Amino acid sequence: MASTETARQDFYPTRVSDRPQLLERNEPVTRGGVDDGPLDRAALDAFDRDGYLVLPEVFSTEEIAGIRGRLDELSADPTVRADERTITELESDEVRSIFEIHKTDPTFAELSADPRVADVARQLLGSDVYIHQSRINVKPGFVGKGFWWHSDFETWHAEDGMPRMRCLSASITLTDNYPHNGPLMVVPGSHRTFVTTVGQTPEDHYKASLKKQEVGTPDHDSLHELIVGQGREIRQLTGRAGSVVFFDCNLMHASSENQTPFPRSNVFLVYNSVDNALEEPFAAPSRRPEFAAATEWTPVPRA
Amino acid sequence: MASTETARQDFYPTRVSDRPQLLERNEPVTRGGVDDGPLDRAALDAFDRDGYLVLPEVFSTEEIAGIRGRLDELSADPTVRADERTITELESDEVRSIFEIHKTDPTFAELSADPRVADVARQLLGSDVYIHQSRINVKPGFVGKGFWWHSDFETWHAEDGMPRMRCLSASITLTDNYPHNGPLMVVPGSHRTFVTTVGQTPEDHYKASLKKQEVGTPDHDSLHELIVGQGREIRQLTGRAGSVVFFDCNLMHASSENQTPFPRSNVFLVYNSVDNALEEPFAAPSRRPEFAAATEWTPVPRA
Numbered sequence: 001m002a003s004t005e006t007a008r009q010d011f012y013p014t015r016v017s018d019r020p021q022l023l024e025r026n027e028p029v030t031r032g033g034v035d036d037g038p039l040d041r042a043a044l045d046a047f048d049r050d051g052y053l054v055l056p057e058v059f060s061t062e063e064i065a066g067i068r069g070r071l072d073e074l075s076a077d078p079t080v081r082a083d084e085r086t087i088t089e090l091e092s093d094e095v096r097s098i099f100e101i102h103k104t105d106p107t108f109a110e111l112s113a114d115p116r117v118a119d120v121a122r123q124l125l126g127s128d129v130y131i132h133q134s135r136i137n138v139k140p141g142f143v144g145k146g147f148w149w150h151s152d153f154e155t156w157h158a159e160d161g162m163p164r165m166r167c168l169s170a171s172i173t174l175t176d177n178y179p180h181n182g183p184l185m186v187v188p189g190s191h192r193t194f195v196t197t198v199g200q201t202p203e204d205h206y207k208a209s210l211k212k213q214e215v216g217t218p219d220h221d222s223l224h225e226l227i228v229g230q231g232r233e234i235r236q237l238t239g240r241a242g243s244v245v246f247f248d249c250n251l252m253h254a255s256s257e258n259q260t261p262f263p264r265s266n267v268f269l270v271y272n273s274v275d276n277a278l279e280e281p282f283a284a285p286s287r288r289p290e291f292a293a294a295t296e297w298t299p300v301p302r303a
Numbered sequence: 304m305a306s307t308e309t310a311r312q313d314f315y316p317t318r319v320s321d322r323p324q325l326l327e328r329n330e331p332v333t334r335g336g337v338d339d340g341p342l343d344r345a346a347l348d349a350f351d352r353d354g355y356l357v358l359p360e361v362f363s364t365e366e367i368a369g370i371r372g373r374l375d376e377l378s379a380d381p382t383v384r385a386d387e388r389t390i391t392e393l394e395s396d397e398v399r400s401i402f403e404i405h406k407t408d409p410t411f412a413e414l415s416a417d418p419r420v421a422d423v424a425r426q427l428l429g430s431d432v433y434i435h436q437s438r439i440n441v442k443p444g445f446v447g448k449g450f451w452w453h454s455d456f457e458t459w460h461a462e463d464g465m466p467r468m469r470c471l472s473a474s475i476t477l478t479d480n481y482p483h484n485g486p487l488m489v490v491p492g493s494h495r496t497f498v499t500t501v502g503q504t505p506e507d508h509y510k511a512s513l514k515k516q517e518v519g520t521p522d523h524d525s526l527h528e529l530i531v532g533q534g535r536e537i538r539q540l541t542g543r544a545g546s547v548v549f550f551d552c553n554l555m556h557a558s559s560e561n562q563t564p565f566p567r568s569n570v571f572l573v574y575n576s577v578d579n580a581l582e583e584p585f586a587a588p589s590r591r592p593e594f595a596a597a598t599e600w601t602p603v604p605r606a
Contacts, residue, residue, distance in 0.1 A: 141523075141527075142523050142526070146560070146562065148562065149562065178537070179482035179483070179539055180482070180488055180537050180539050180559070182559075185483055185562070185563075220444075220445050220564075223445070223564060224444075224564045227563075227564050228564050234481070234483050234563055234565075236482055236483050254562050256483070256485075256559045256560055256562055257449070257559055257560060259449065259451065259452065259488070259557050259559055260488075260530075260537055261523075261526060261527045261530050261531050262537075
């Protein structure tokens with residue numbers, strides 16, 4: 001049968017079957033070498049092996065205070081609160097996330113281009129980068145909810161049309177992270193396995209999923225196989241404010257609710273390779289809005 | 304005005320006002336000395352100061368395996384599952400707690416009298432003891448819910464009529480407790496402050512509260528004052544299976560949900576001084592059932 005259309009190859013099919021699968025990643029993790037940026041061989045290898053890297057004390061106490069001050073201003077601003085890019089908690093009116101801050105605010109635009117973060121992203125991804133998504137996450141004391149286990153790439157591939165795993169997140173911690181106030185939990189090494197999810201993406205899924213994600217998250221049996229079956233462990237990423245966590249787009253991660261009086265907040269910057277720009281969604285009726293997944297972008301400038 | 308009735312004195316009024324209060328504890332914590340049991344001076348002082356004490360590796364791997372085996376049998380037994388003393392998770396059918404096991408099962412009757420636990424309880428409380436409540440807690444992987452902050456004594460006083468704080472819990476851990484699978488969180492030193500709660504106890508409150516407690520739990524402002532205002536910290540109690548955690552009945556504690564595949568289970572034994580037996584409830588229309596708060600008891604036998 002002849003066809004004029006060439007079918008697009010999907011390396012990571014998800015949300016297309018009623019049975020989940022664990023697929024092997026078929027592309028490299030760390031792409032650059034020691035001459036391409038600030039990380040040494042040990043750090044590059046650690047990211048390759050674990051799928052994440054924590055750099056402590058990257059930003060000074062003064063710098064973090066400045067960023068937090070700006071965050072407080074934004075959270076209190078009625079215009080910001082009313083913006084569709086601001087997400088509030090399901091069960092309270094507290095701000096949970098503010099998106100696209102690298103475009104709307106000079107403080108965060110500058111931060112996203114800071115060489116202490118952007119040079120590392122370029123080195124790990126082996127190319128120039130652009131911001132796929134940026135946001136501030138706030139997990140208030142007592143009422144902050146957690147995130148269930150997920151691979152960011154699963155959503156970015158299915159709903160945003162990101163073709164390959166040449167993308168990473170940088171989380172700049174604005175508060176001290178303790179084991180008890182809902183820190184990031186990761187499964188080291190899980191970035192080499194793609195866990196497909198079942199079910200179809202509903203229309204406008206992002207409106208619900210940014211508050212509490214269900215479609216696009218792995219089932220219990222797959223998680224048990226990934227963690228216990230593959231002999232992996234779970235690590236909590238704790239530490240002082242001012243550290244930066246870099247993690248691969250396919251690393252399985254989660255976080256627990258925050259029952260303590262100690263709030264948690266961080267700046268999330270998602271760097272995508274300029275060679276991995278978005279195509280049409282692989283498994284969704286329409287793409288998410290621009291603020292959650294940039295189709296219009298320019299490379300992050302080099303310092 | 305003359306009256307033939309003498310009003311009962313309530314040292315810890317709670318659920319009686321619409322404004323919460325932080326009251327000072329007006330009685331000792333550690334009652335026995337070094338000659339009264341196995342704990343040395345340092346351990347007695349630590350319990351007095353912190354309100355809890357962790358004794359690692361009290362039970363051997365073989366002993367724990369035996370207890371877990373019995374727990375698995377009970378959890379699978381349809382008669383046990385149908386019993387009112389068995390509490391299942393709100394959102395699933397998994398067993399969350401089985402009560403009164405020291406009366407219904409020989410394995411747990413023997414455990415509750417084990418001198419490695421009961422001698423410590425007698426030493427700390429400075430008298431013979433009886434079991435106020437016993438239960439097995441199971442926090443399954445992935446779906447286990449947490450407990451919000453509370454003082455056990457607040458409920459035992461209000462709903463069960465326990466007059467004074469001469470009571471403690473021993474938690475025997477049957478699984479390894481990690482920082483990430485919802486371990487016990489405590490506020491060291493908080494046992495010296497009684498946080499009153501607002502609202503009235505509804506009829507048959509225990510049926511809901513054993514699944515998810517709301518009435519009888521402290522408000523955010525009181526917790527903030529207790530933890531941040533009083534300069535306290537939060538500690539997670541982690542460690543290998545087979546350890547025993549002793550904690551004062553008025554210690555503020557909580558636990559988070561368990562999002563990991565690693566289940567958590569423990570045996571809870573509440574030892575009350577024979578000089579602190581239950582009276583009429585201080586703030587409830589009727590008392591909780593016998594399985595949750597013993598009015599019929601005999602002293603735990605000495606070995």
